Amino acid sequence: VAGGQRDAEKSPQHSKTNRSHRLTVSYLGTGFSGLQIQPGKRTVQGELEKALQQIWGFRISAQPSGRTDTGVHALAQIVSFDAPPKHSAAVLVRALNHNLPHDVRILNARLTAKPFHARFDAKGKTYEYRVLNRPVADPFLLDRALHMPRPLDVTAMRKAARLLVGKHDFASFTSNPGYERETTVRTIRRLSIVQRGPLLVFTVSADGFLYRMVRNIVGALLKIGRGHLDQDGFKKAFHARRRSAAPETAPAHGLYLKQVRY
């Protein structure tokens, strides 16, 4: 989707002496002001670039597959950067983890033969949204799942979810009306809702996601699950292609970036 932007935003560091590095990064979003670097804030990108600078001795810009908001977690975010080869992948994993705080870990590193850009080369992503659906909260899921104490109608949520699978205009489910894109059309390949004990796990795979698309979809589905929105109302909100027509956004702390496809 964003492939056309590639040439314009291509890293100036890419040259014949540089190699593309690809990192798989996991982080607990709770302690970060999101992923994207911001002055004076603790961010995942900020911590990563500090660790890279400690290893290479100069500033290196690390490009994630996409931003995640404050409180959103990542099981396997992909981050790329271009730099002169310095360590093998295995040594680089250890060196980076040694220099990083414990709430962010490099799971894997790869030096790629061809130039690689985590964002522009991404073909699709999978997110997971976790809801604890039982009367009492779980101290072990604090900041890690949305707590919904009343029983949810899973069948009704699954029925509405089926409407979203495929290629559609998801304008009703993006929170950023000022964000001018060529298109708000995306293709959802899969949207499943699985019960694991008291945990309800929403899994959404798409070729690309609009800003807050998963949290907006989950917010609408949960409204159906609570019995506060029916199938017709959901359909109307979806087809209105206006954010204001759709229910509220689900909170950040239930969301996990699970996989990026290349």
Next chain:
Amino acid sequence: VAGGQRDAEKSPQHSKTNRSHRLTVSYLGTGFSGLQIQPGKRTVQGELEKALQQIWGFRISAQPSGRTDTGVHALAQIVSFDAPPKHSAAVLVRALNHNLPHDVRILNARLTAKPFHARFDAKGKTYEYRVLNRPVADPFLLDRALHMPRPLDVTAMRKAARLLVGKHDFASFTSNPGYERETTVRTIRRLSIVQRGPLLVFTVSADGFLYRMVRNIVGALLKIGRGHLDQDGFKKAFHARRRSAAPETAPAHGLYLKQVRY
């Protein structure tokens, strides 16, 4: 085991107008200076007694099935107290959770017909110890599992574990030599080591536990798993009945109180 102490330590609050209350409590141990109340420290018992006082309007002493150290977690700790009946069990759960911090939750409450004491009436307990056994740590298991980056010999640990099952003198596995008990004999009913992906879960059930017994047993088994202690050395340490003969204690943050049997 501690049944003989019952009459001497019986709660002075127990009377005809009082009822015994039994709470199932889950807590994330990370933010607490252990379970037992201590002046000026944040403890689970301290928070519970504050919540009880807010509901009843006077100080109520809450008795856990046993103490847990700083950093140790509970999936289902049992706590009892005697007080005049004020709320139904369901209302009490909600009222307590409303007054408690989010890292401790009341999962269940019961008003018992017969006097009930969480410690003296306990017939046995089950603890779980979680080890993450893979090269890279997991930000989601920070403070929730012991990270052991090198591969462990699970077969050797299981072989040694079998030696401990049954009725034995566990003096080598208690950290408190000054703690004068009639006996250091306990009966381990079960000691299993199960692999769940990269997670190694030790489960220990016994009629009673000596101070730090699970962490000391796991510490010794992990030394075998790392190849730093053989079966003979383990046997000798166990039969020496001296703490100084056995390997070091495993850290608190991998330990979970899982169940108390009555």
